[in-house]
Each structure stands twice: as structure tokens, then as C-alpha cells.
Amino acid sequence: MVRVDRGIATVDLGPGENEPATDVGDPSVPSGTVRASWGGSLLAAVHDDPDAAPTTGDRVQLRWWPDERITVEAVCPRSTLLTRADAAGTTRRQVLAANVDVVAVVEGLLPEPNHNRIARLLALAWASGAQPVVILTKADLEPEAQRIATELQTLNACPVHAVSSADGEGIEQIRALFAGGRTVALLGPSGAGKSSLVNALSGDNLMRVNALRQDGKGRHTTVTRELHPVAGGYVIDGPGLRSVGVNTAAGLDETFADITALAESCRFGDCGHSVEPGCAVIGAIQSGELTLERFESYRALVAEGFRQEVRRDARLRHEELRKRKVMHKALRRQYQKPPDRGRW
Numbered sequence: 210m211v212r213v214d215r216g217i218a219t220v221d222l223g224p225g226e227n228e229p230a231t232d233v234g235d236p237s238v239p240s241g242t243v244r245a246s247w248g249g250s251l252l253a254a255v256h257d258d259p260d261a262a263p264t265t266g267d268r269v270q271l272r273w274w275p276d277e278r279i280t281v282e283a284v285c286p287r288s289t290l291l292t293r294a295d296a297a298g299t300t301r302r303q304v305l306a307a308n309v310d311v312v313a314v315v316e317g318l319l320p321e322p323n324h325n326r327i328a329r330l331l332a333l334a335w336a337s338g339a340q341p342v343v344i345l346t347k348a349d350l351e352p353e354a355q356r357i358a359t360e361l362q363t364l365n366a367c368p369v370h371a372v373s374s375a376d377g378e379g380i381e382q383i384r385a386l387f388a389g390g391r392t393v394a395l396l397g398p399s400g401a402g403k404s405s406l407v408n409a410l411s412g413d414n415l416m417r418v419n420a421l422r423q424d425g426k427g428r429h430t431t432v433t434r435e436l437h438p439v440a441g442g443y444v445i446d447g448p449g450l451r452s453v454g455v456n457t458a459a460g461l462d463e464t465f466a467d468i469t470a471l472a473e474s475c476r477f478g479d480c481g482h483s484v485e486p487g488c489a490v491i492g493a494i495q496s497g498e499l500t501l502e503r504f505e506s507y508r509a510l511v512a513e514g515f516r517q518e519v520r521r522d523a524r525l526r527h528e529e530l531r532k533r534k535v536m537h538k539a540l541r542r543q544y545q546k547p548p549d550r551g552r553w
């Protein structure tokens with residue numbers, strides 16, 4: 210179990226952000242970066258919901274104490290939340306980042322892009338609520354880069370860019386994603402070219418990061434995800450994700466927009482796309498319009514997403530029951546007559 214009682218967060222203070230809670234007397238609010246431990250209200254919130262723990266990209270409310278301690282009292286409501294199924298295979302999901310505007314799935318053109326992996330990462334992107342895009346790197350090594358990007362864009366119904374960090378091709382399009390101070394999270398396997406891309410994007414940028422980083426201390430994970438100012442916005446260079454579990458079926462309809470569109474023409478509204486007559490999806494596979502490989506990838510991810518949802522529901526029911534039992538016990542104790550000890 211992850212311990213939540215030793216959390217330390219590194220918070221960058223910026224104008225108008227991360228202001229101290231109002232019930233604190235005037236602290237001469239320092240600027241720059243501060244380290245803050247989790248306050249009581251945050252600890253309680255995290256106890257009830259592990260997702261409430263501050264993560265990369267969170268805006269937080271800080272409290273300055275007379276003894277110079279600083280605590281994180283609350284996490285401000287999040288506009289988006291990027292998560293994945295917990296790597297350890299539990300039903301808990303792992304929060305990767307909050308308030309991300311764009312989730313960029315990064316995949317190299319060489320060796321050949323892994324479509325199954327792109328689909329997995331895109332599903333997480335769609336489920337986060339952020340705008341998903343695909344960035345195909347190493348375009349200088351693949352003469353067919355533009356064609357592959359266009360094909361992928363048609364399948365996935367989201368922007369697909371072919372870029373090269375080596376010769377600068379397509380980098381301006383990526384730069385545009387950061388316009389207006391937006392935050393872009395890069396998701397992709399190790400070696401996909403994420404760091405090279407960040408380097409290619411980096412110019413001089415003196416803006417301060419208005420966000421909070423988890424500094425890993427006291428936690429089980431050693432993975433750090435940080436926010437860097439880039440191209441007028443911020444980039445979160447994700448960890449080189451070795452495996453990515455899909456934790457919900459949400460996001461899969463959008464990821465497989467081609468299959469979703471086909472399914473609308475199936476004769477039965479609840480078509481399982483296996484043995485049903487008049488199935489447009491099977492029809493498309495037979496005609497060669499849809500590859501079997503893509504359909505299998507879709508089927509596997511839907512099954513995985515639903516499995517996770519069912520397991521999570523079971524766990525929540527179990528926890529609810531446990532909480533209720535504890536409460537009942539406490540109530541019983543409270544209302545039990547005190548034992549008659551006699552008098553002497």
C-alpha cells in the first residue's frame with residue numbers, strides 16, 4: 210500500500226497562483242520554489258480518495274505556519290486528470306498528471322510504429338479529458354512519414370504530426386500546441402524520442418512554472434514527472450512507460466473512431482461484432498476496409514477496460530461495506546450501557 214502520510218510536494222509559486230489559505234495571517238509570501246508537507250485536511254482527503262493526492266500539474270492551496278512550516282491544504286479542482294491502471298496490477302489507478310491541456314502520444318516511425326500501443330495511450334489521452342494528439346518522431350528516417358501520419362489520422366480522428374527532432378521537420382506544428390501557456394504531456398515508450406523532442410522545442414523561456422511537483426520522497430515510486438517551460442507553455446515529459454494498462458472503457462470509442470462509426474451501421478444496436486447477422490464491423494474486415502489486427506486490438510482493450518471497471522466496482526463495494534461495519538461497531542460501543550461496576 211502506498212503510504213500517504215509522508216507526502217512532500219515541491220511547489221513553484223507564481224503570480225496569482227498557489228495563494229496561501231485566507232485564514233492565515235499575512236505571510237510575506239516568498240517567491241520561487243517551496244517544499245510543503247501535506248496538511249491535515251489533505252491527509253484526510255487522500256485517506257478517503259487516493260486520487261486526491263497532489264500530482265504534477267496540480268494547483269494547490271498552501272498554508273504558512275508561524276514556525277515557518279508550509280503545508281498543502283487542498284488541491285484545486287482539476288480540469289483534466291491523466292491516469293493509467295496501476296502498474297502493480299491492482300484495481301487502483303495511478304494518477305500521472307493533472308490540468309494537462311494536450312496529451313501527446315509519442316511513437317517513433319522507426320522501427321515501425323506499434324499501433325496497439327498508440328491505441329492504448331490514446332485511450333488514456335481521451336479518458337483524461339485533454340485534447341489527444343499523436344506525434345510520430347524520427348520522420349527523417351522514414352520516407353513515407355507523411356502518408357503514415359495521414360492514414361493514422363483518418364483512423365484515430367485526432368491530429369497526427371510527423372516530426373523530426375534531427376532536422377526540425379514539423380517542430381513548428383508541435384510548438385503551436387503550447388500556445389497560450391498550455392500544458393502538454395508526452396506519453397510514449399522509452400526511446401520514442403520524447404527527450405529529443407523537448408530539446409528541439411526548447412528555446413529561451415523565462416516564465417515560471419505555476420505548478421506543483423511530486424518529489425517522490427516517501428513514496429514507493431521513483432518515477433518523477435516534471436513540468437518544464439517550453440515554447441510559451443509547459444511540457445510534462447512522461448516516464449518511459451513500459452506497460453500501460455487501460456483502466457476504463459471510457460475513451461475507447463474515440464480512440465477507435467473508425468470502428469465506432471462502422472458499428473453504427475450494424476443491424477443490431479447491441480451488436481457484439483462476432484456472430485451477429487448484418488454486422489458492419491465484420492463486413493468491413495471481410496472487405497479489407499478494416500484490418501483484423503486493428504479490430505483485435507480494439508476488442509482486447511475494450512475487454513481490459515471493462516475488466517478493470519468491474520474489478521474496481523467490486524473493490525469499492527467491499528470498502529464501502531468495511532467502512533460501514535467499522536461505523537456500526539463504533540456506534541454500538543457508544544450506545545452500549547456502561548458496565549455496572551457496583552459501588553465501593
Ligand SMILES: Nc1nc2c(ncn2[C@@H]2O[C@H](COP(=O)(O)OP(=O)(O)OP(=O)(O)O)[C@@H](O)[C@H]2O)c(=O)[nH]1
Nearest residue numbers: 346347373374375398399400401402403404405449
Ligand atoms: N534520426 C532521429 N533520431 C532520433 C529522433 N528523435 C530521437 N532520436 C533518437 O532516438 C533515441 C531515443 O531518443 P530519446 O529522446 O532519448 O527518447 P525518449 O523517448 O526520451 O526515451 P526515454 O528518455 O528513455 O523515455 C536517441 O538515440 C535519439 O537520438 C529524430 O527525430 N530523428
Ligand SMILES: [Zn+2]
Nearest residue numbers: 475480482488
Ligand atoms: Zn457489429
